[in-house]
Amino acid sequence: MKFFKDLKAARPLFALLAFCALILVGGAAHASEAELVLPDLSSASFLGINGHDLLLYGLGVCALGMIFGLVIYSQVKGLPVHQSMKEISELIYETCKTYLITQGKFILILEVFIGIIIWVYFYNLRHFSLDKVAMILLFSLIGIA
Numbered sequence: 001m002k003f004f005k006d007l008k009a010a011r012p013l014f015a016l017l018a019f020c021a022l023i024l025v026g027g028a029a030h031a032s033e034a035e036l037v038l039p040d041l042s043s044a045s046f047l048g049i050n051g052h053d054l055l056l057y058g059l060g061v062c063a064l065g066m067i068f069g070l071v072i073y074s075q076v077k078g079l080p081v082h083q084s085m086k087e088i089s090e091l092i093y094e095t096c097k098t099y100l101i102t103q104g105k106f107i108l109i110l111e112v113f114i115g116i117i118i119w120v121y122f123y124n125l126r127h128f129s130l131d132k133v134a135m136i137l138l139f140s141l142i143g144i145a
Contacts, residue, residue, distance in 0.1 A: 111144050 041051035049057070081089075115137055122128045122136055 107144060111141065114140060114144075 041055065042053075044051040046054055118136055118140060119133060123130070123133045128136075
């Protein structure tokens with residue numbers, strides 16, 4: 001029981017330490033992702049393969065996966081199908097297409113607002129160059145897509 005009484009007496013000290021830690025860590029929160037400097041990818045290696053080559057191999061695997069998907073798609077598309085199943089699948093496809101078009105319109109409107117905010121913040125408030133702001137906007141579009 002004495003341990004808990006001593007712990008109660010130390011509460012103000014713990015609160016002071018937590019407050020000091022919060023203030024000291026708060027300074028690191030002023031960093032910006034837009035000012036990050038990316039390291040040279042060829043300087044890091046994984047299992048003897050440098051980072052740049054590893055990313056290129058990953059892109060190659062993605063390309064092979066896309067080719068595989070297209071081949072399988074063309075094979076499945078040529079298979080015979082029951083008429084009622086075809087009608088149901090076409091109904092599902094049209095429903096999904098309508099939903100995606102509606103969502104796409106909403107996301108485009110949202111991206112216009114996000115783009116305006118990005119432009120005002122980085123170009124007007126942070127005074128980034130036009131090419132940097134254009135790059136940020138481009139990757140914002142890629143991220144939304």
